[in-house]
Amino acid sequence: MNWLVPIDIGLTMGLILAWAVIALALAFRLLHFPDLTIEGSLPLGAAVFAALYKHDVPWPLAVFGAFAVGALAGSLTALLHVKFRMNKFLAGILVVAISYSLSLRLMGASNIGLLQLHSIFDTLEQWDKNFSGDFHVATIAFLAVLATVGAAFLLRGLSSLYGMRLRVAGSNPEYARSLGINALRKLVIGLAITNGLAALSGVLLAMKQGFADVGMGQGVLILALAAMTIGERLLPQRRLSMQAFVLVAAILGSILYQILVSYAVRAGLAPTDLKLATAVLVLFVIALRFSRNGELFEGGIK
């Protein structure tokens, strides 16, 4: 059964990081904004959570605080692009740099240990240890339910009239204006929500790994990009609305990517090779899709 363990780990880590992938996917596909901010909002979320926890703030409040600060980071990126006409990439990079310094400040150190924290993961781990043998069934079930409920929520929102207006703002800002939709404001709200989600990923990761570290975000962007690409490639598009497709592909991709990583780690592949392999994979998949029909998104059959 040992060879199945990477699937177990892949599911766990995949579902934890799914929120960050969802953040990138929603911003990229629905808002047409390549959001680099997630590389900063994920560790920022962890930092806020850890810092609040250290000051004995009850965990629901700490989680909310993390989401809020992540959302602020996202809105900053949007504002920089909208108000100061900053290039989308640059705006994201700038906010990542700000998040790094902010994380250091908030934690008062570059690393806060969370080993004493008895989080939900520890409760689940106890259950798993006693009843599940090698596999973390309870942990994965919890994360899966979280992901499903969260995704359903997001989907509902995106399919509503407000969600439609948000998507119009992302799809065609000029046109949105003629409908009386404030595209600028919608972008700020959109990126706030996505980065709040990325921050939540950071919180979950910090709880799972037992620490919050300012270097946690490094590589999140490549990871999310790869996961998103894998998910979109493998998920059939039939009968799914665009929003649903993007969400499900993100979660699926995150899980598959982490499973791949886990197998690679088990096989002893050096993570530097892994990074290269990831980049190559992404390039390959993108090239494949471009050659198909010149569109980055297969919107139905022509």
Next chain:
Amino acid sequence: MKPKRIVVTLLIIAAIVAAVWLAGRTKTAKPVETKTVAIATLMSHPALDAVQENLKKELAKEGYIEGQNIRYLVRNASGQVQLAANIASELASQNADAVVAITTPMAQAVAKAARCPVVFAAVTDPVGAGLVKSLDHGEENITGTSDAWPYEDQLKLIRQISPNAKRLGVLYNPGEAASQYGIKEIKKFAPALGFEIIEGAVSSTTDVYPVAHNLAGRTDALFLSSDNTVIAGVASAIKVAVERKMPLYVGDSGTVEKGGLAAVSVGYAELGTKTGVIVGRVLKGEKNIPTVVAHGDEIYLNKKAAELMGVTLPEEVLKRATKVYEEIKE
């Protein structure tokens, strides 16, 4: 998404969960004779590698021969903090008899995920990292070695070799837990020895050259702290020191070999051995072992570096030195 779809999805998840749960209940059998020791590190560099090497040597001395009655599972995150949780989880599933975790973030992740005894190694501040409550009191399943750098002794050595140095430029990465602790300690001991500390913050290895260059103009000597990022960029710091004919002090023997002028070091080889001893005790079933702090008192010097930097090494220091390097290793 319609409620029906959500229910169906949850049911499917429940079914998969049940299936996997049943499958997972069969545990992997393992030959009782062979011990499994997992070693997880965040990254490689000479000091950390020395720990691993000597830990294995010590265990071999105690009778654990690799391939015969002990097997090692080695994992390296190549500097990616993100992979720590992944590696920790993976090793936790391996049914090891002990996991050795090298560097602070790796130790934290392993401590969180592990289902077997954890031995951390080369963690500068285990209490601050939350691994143990205090250094003297042993935890049930966590113990290890700490490479608390002998900051006071290092400053004393600098004072001996450079009696006239007043301003000391210290390069460190504020993003590393060990360095933040280090800079605090350095600042604690500096005034008594007549030093004024000027900080040079480095966020990546490429910053080492410009920061060192900048500090060189304002200080009498340079000091590289106990910092993975900075140590990786030692070559550029040496360049600056040689250009300006200034002493460059470092913190471990490996870096002195590469051209640092002098260091009072925790011998990482010795640290590795000490870690091996602890692992041996853990394998025998011992619990509640207090943390072993390695106090460095080995002096390493590099003559070639002294020559290039325009520094004369005093005789008594040369006599007390544990090792004097004649050349700079590339």
Next chain:
Amino acid sequence: MNSTKNGDHVVIESLHLSYQRWGQRVNALDGVSLSVPRGQWLILVGHNGSGKTSLLRVLSGRAVPDCGHAKINGKAAREMNAGELAESVFLIHQDPLLGTAADLTVLENLAVADSHAASESKRSLQGKYVEMLNPVGLADRMKQPVQTLSGGERQLLALLIARLRPASLILLDEPLAALDPSKAERCLAEIADLRKAGKTIIQVTHDPELASTLGDRTVVMRAGKIVHDANLQARNVEALRSHWF
């Protein structure tokens, strides 16, 4: 020239608009005055650079004139905020790709534009849209993303959207230019329907044939000025052509 009547839907007085291009000052609108009564279908013709697009841009609030004003229902376009503009005027571009949101489905595009959408149930909305889409043959594509529609189909959709908009002034910037004849026919029928529904339409075209047969009134522009303004009875292609060159 028609005299300005203040009760009209659209009243434009002495409009001047200039901009910099390649270091030179270009007069896009050079003292344009025009009055459009409610429900009129006005055809605006002229060469490229004659100012017709600039006129539309000022009317839709996308450009601010240097002096003069363009008033819709008595209020100047430049003084309206985004919400007021969205309720007063709706602009359809020449490029069909600009007139709809590509990522959203046909249904969603209609719903977003429909100011009554929030108060009706999903089912009744769908029924309403199916009725609108059937005559143009798009009913079976309702749940598909607009991306999959051809240019002509998207322009048709834009016109259907115009029907749902609260705006009573519809501006059309050469809507048929990018279409093939059969689609253009269909679009013209849609525009006629809009007119029947009581909307005021200002349609820009560069085709003098079209200009002489469509609408209630033709206005010819050249070099930022109005050079000819005639209603249906008085105009013919020859007269138009003479003002053209």
